[in-house]
Amino acid sequence: MEIDCVVAGVDGSPESLRAVDWAADEAFRREVGLRLVHACLWERYEAGTPDEEGPNSVRAVARTLLDAAARRARGRRPGIAVDTEVIPEETVAALLGLGRLAPLLVLGSRGHGGFAGLPLGSVSRRVAARATYPVVVVRGAEQVGARRHGRVLVGAVPHEAGPAVAFAAEEARLWHAELRVVSVGETDGGTADSSVLPAAGATTERAGELVAALPAPADTNGGVRGRARRRHAAAALLEAAADVDLVVVGARRPEGRAGWEPGPVDDALLRHAPCPVAVVPHP
Incomplete structure (x- = not known):
């Protein structure tokens, strides 16, 4: 199975940041690029409004989350190529659409729960159930990357x-x-x-x-x-x-x-x- 890039879903939760760490390690090992994505349907409706580029806009908040995640990934694995993307769609649909990239998608086991009104954990479970590409859901209490069991x-x-x-x-x-x-x-x-x-x-x-x-x-x-x-x-x-x-x-x-x-x-x-x-x- 060909994997052209590693993608991590970012929503600002601690679980999604653990997913960023896991994804950065995986991209480094596979020698492929890392893409960090944040999906938000409201970003579509905000486009063209007076507040579109305001500091409190949905777009600005998303960019802040992604920029912080990108800094974290580059600090963890210096030298890897990191891209970011805000997807103006409902979260599950947006992530399922990533199949065009031939990705390995990495998600946290729980998120903030605000995406499209889905309960905690629903995004990762629903994407894993439907995706046409591999999905890793980062669970467990161990420090990401420790690989202590081998x-x-x-x-x-x-x-x-x-x-x-x-x-x-x-x-x-x-x-x-x-x-x-x-x-x-x-x-x-x-x-x-x-x-x-x-x-x-x-x-x-x-x-x-x-x-x-x-x-x-x-x-x-x-x-x-x-x-x-x-x-x-x-x-x-x-x-x-x-x-x-x-x-x-x-x-x-x-x-x-x-x-x-x-x-x-x-x-x-x-x-x-x-x-x-x-x-x-x-x-």
């Missing part, structure tokens, strides 16, 4: 090396981390049969095809630690996420299904994961 976790369907697995492998390579693959497949009992599989070296027979299909899992610095358990998929992934720095899940975008909510597994992670969550769309 592990990336991905949940995948058995014997299917899809975009989520490829994305997770790339993240592990970029951050010199261990890659863990949790194989998630429905059983007759309606629960998920999950196992943590190695990033390099010998593989279990059940996940051999999946791991063999990874682009370069051996480039990660992880060892082999296997665990097998029977759990519901969400419970298994949340348990496995306790000691990782990023959890990656896939999200299918079936044609004709335009729901605003993520699937149950993705939703559980977006609400409860102790670390950032990446939602990667499958065609």
Whole structure:
């Protein structure tokens, strides 16, 4: 999956500033530009009015937020290219429209809650549910960029090396981390049969095809630690996420299904994961 830039949504909340930090680190690692965006429908209606350029105008407030965020990103990762943009649209629609940029979008898990009257957390969940590009929602209490565990976790369907697995492998390579693959497949009992599989070296027979299909899992610095358990998929992934720095899940975008909510597994992670969550769309 080609990623041409990293984008962070900025609304001035502490959570969005943590997203800016995560996005700056990611842009630096990927050697791509960073774009900071603020979406506000009112900016469209203010255009052409006498107060359009006033110090208290919507546009001026947005520019102040973005300028502060840009200074923060440049201070964190000197030398990265940083652009800013005010989008005069409703927030969710504006962010979904970023697909034209082939981005990796980074959002805070909670915002101010004022965007389009949406409850706290609704923007990140709704965008993650609908986006045609990868979305990272920065969760957890750890300092952004610490990467103290040195592990990336991905949940995948058995014997299917899809975009989520490829994305997770790339993240592990970029951050010199261990890659863990949790194989998630429905059983007759309606629960998920999950196992943590190695990033390099010998593989279990059940996940051999999946791991063999990874682009370069051996480039990660992880060892082999296997665990097998029977759990519901969400419970298994949340348990496995306790000691990782990023959890990656896939999200299918079936044609004709335009729901605003993520699937149950993705939703559980977006609400409860102790670390950032990446939602990667499958065609």
